[in-house]
Amino acid sequence: MDVEILSRIQFAFTIAFHYIYPPLSIGLGLILVIMEGMYLKTGQxxxxxxxxxxxxxxxxxxxIGVATGIIMEFEFGTNWATYSKYVGDIFGSALAAEGIFAFAVESGFLGILLFGWNRVKPGVHFFATIMVFLGSMFSAVWIVVANSWQQTPAGFHIAGEGMNARAEITDFWxxxxxxxxxxxxxxxxxGAFLAGATLVLSVNAWYILKGRHLSIAKPSFKIALAVLTISSLLQLFTGHQSAEGVAVNQPAKLAALEGHFDSSSVAPMYILGWVDKxxxxxSGLKIPAGLSLLVHRDPNKPVTGLNAFPEADRPSQLNAVFQFYHMMIAVGLSLIALSLFACWHWRKETLFDKRWLMWIFVWSVLLPQIANQAGWFAAEMGRQPWVVYRLLRTSDALSKAVKAEQVLISLCMFALVYLILLILFLYLLNKKIKHGPVMSVPFEEDAEEKYSIRENPLMKSSPDKTN
Structure with missing residues (x-):
């Protein structure tokens, strides 16, 4: 394999592995805010x-997320030096903003979140929890902004020519x-909320199946199920909005996502299929005129197909783009169905009686991870052959001095290190889950009643005075 393919594999591998963790921290951060907010409200x-x-x-x-994310910044300089020079003014600004306005907030308040329970007032600790959550959200803002600029560049001009050309910001906002x-x-x-919710659901479903920590597992499960249900329905809307944006701004990518070639024909929407480049x-199972209806609100209007673009400007791995995109959609719809079905049993008060359903939730933690990874691969592979859409080709963004064997050796080393980190993460996670929560009230039949009789932490009771 040549340097370009190896470098793309290396960067995809490092980002894919890193991207396991930020969505979990964002989604779990939201659930922490809800849980601690419930504590302050009820005193339970x-x-x-x-x-x-x-x-x-x-x-x-x-x-683990911090440890796996650092290496990507070095890869910009080692493997993608031309790219770094070309977009350094823009990409660097977004990464700097992420460090100053997001990561600093998140990591700064993390100390209070972890060690402040008995050192600060409950309201201050709750504020720290909110700030950690918002810091993780803002961190995603700047990373997505930087990546989105590659998809739809705006607010810049090109300074210099040829190898000395570089994009410079003219309008930051x-x-x-x-x-x-x-x-x-x-x-x-x-997508991050879904990842966090299914992690909480998975662990608590396992506790319910094993009959452990039930006084905590059942209410925790319900909180996470509510987040999953709302988020999965919202994701249907945000996915539709994103697809409409792709149709306007990146028609070649949309055609690749849907496997549509003929620009003169009405476009079906495929549920399952296979692209023969x-x-x-x-070919496959399709909704006739579905894509035309989605893009134009008119089932009789053609959609721009891949044959409208030079072959050199089309994604090379068409079937992979198609499959990743439809995998993401399939998982998203599955999560909607699963969450609504569980909510129906919740209403009937039979939610925890279905052991087979609890086992599905144990493994549901994998679904958002699959969808997040598949969606990212579809978005990035669908943008090819451009690293900056219609401005800089991926083949031109490489470092000129790096050799294929160097990239291959470093890729193998990264794979080994990341494998060790993954094993360490799973070992520590499993250890914490097996240990379980430390309960203030030992589990008994009436544990939930005992839990409910607690003073609100924001209320200060006065000692009784006797004369």
Whole structure:
């Protein structure tokens, strides 16, 4: 393999592995805010105990996420020097903003979140929890802005010519609010909420199946199920908005996502299919005129197909783009169906009686991860052959001095290190889950009643005075 392919594989591998953790920390951060907010509102120790437990999991995820993310910044300089020079003014600004306005907030308040339970007032600790959550959200903002600018560049001009050309910011806010950033950011946020919710659901479903920590597991499960249900429905809306943006700003990518070749024909929407690049044909289960209806609100209007673009400007891996995109959609619809079905049993008060359903939730933690990874691969592979859409080709963005064997050796080393980190993460996560939450009230038949009789932490009781 040549340097370009190896470098793309290396960067995709490092980002894909890193991207396991930030969505989990964002989604879990939201659930921590809900749990601790319930504790402050009701005074029930059950919510404090579940918050304390999930903070430990959050800290583990945060630490591994930081460790796996650092290496990507070095790859910009080692493998993608031309790219770094070309977009350094823009990409660097977004990464600097992420460090100053987001990561600093998140990491700064993390200390209070982890160690402040008995050192600060409950309201101050809750504020720290909110700030950690918002810091993780803002971190995603700047990363998505930087990536979205590559998809739909705005607010810049090109200075210099040839190898000395570079993009410079002319309007910072136009760069931030480029045509795809808001839609893509909302889609990423909701995907993160789904990842965090299914992690909480998975662990608590396992506790319920094993009959452990039930006084905490059942209410925790309900909180996460509510987040999953709302988020999965919202994701349907944000996905639609993002697809409409792709139709306007990146028609070649939309055609690749849907396997549509003929620009003169009405476009179907495929549920399942296979793209034959050589014969320019897609076969499978489809909704006739579905894509035309989605893009134009008119089932009789043609959609721009891949044959409207030079072959050199089309994604090379058409079938892979198609499959990743439809995998993401399939998982999203599955999560909607699963969450609504569970809510129906919740209403009937039979939710925890279905052991087979609990086992599905144990493994549901994998679904948002699959969807997040598949969506990212579809978005990035669908943009090819451009690293900056219609401005800089991927083949031109490489470092000129790096050799294929160097990239291959470093890729193997990264794979080994990341494998060790993954094993360490799973070992520590499993250890914390097996240990379980430390409950203020030992589990008994009436544990939930005992939990409910607790003083609100924001209320200060006065000692009785006797004369």
């Amino acid at each position: 120790k059950i919510y404090e105990d579940m918050t304390r437990f999930w903070i430990k999991i959050f800290a583990l995820i945060f630490g 136009a760069m931030v609010f480029n045509p795809s950033s808001v839609d893509r950011l909302s889609h990423v946020w909701i 050589k014969d320019q044909k897609t």
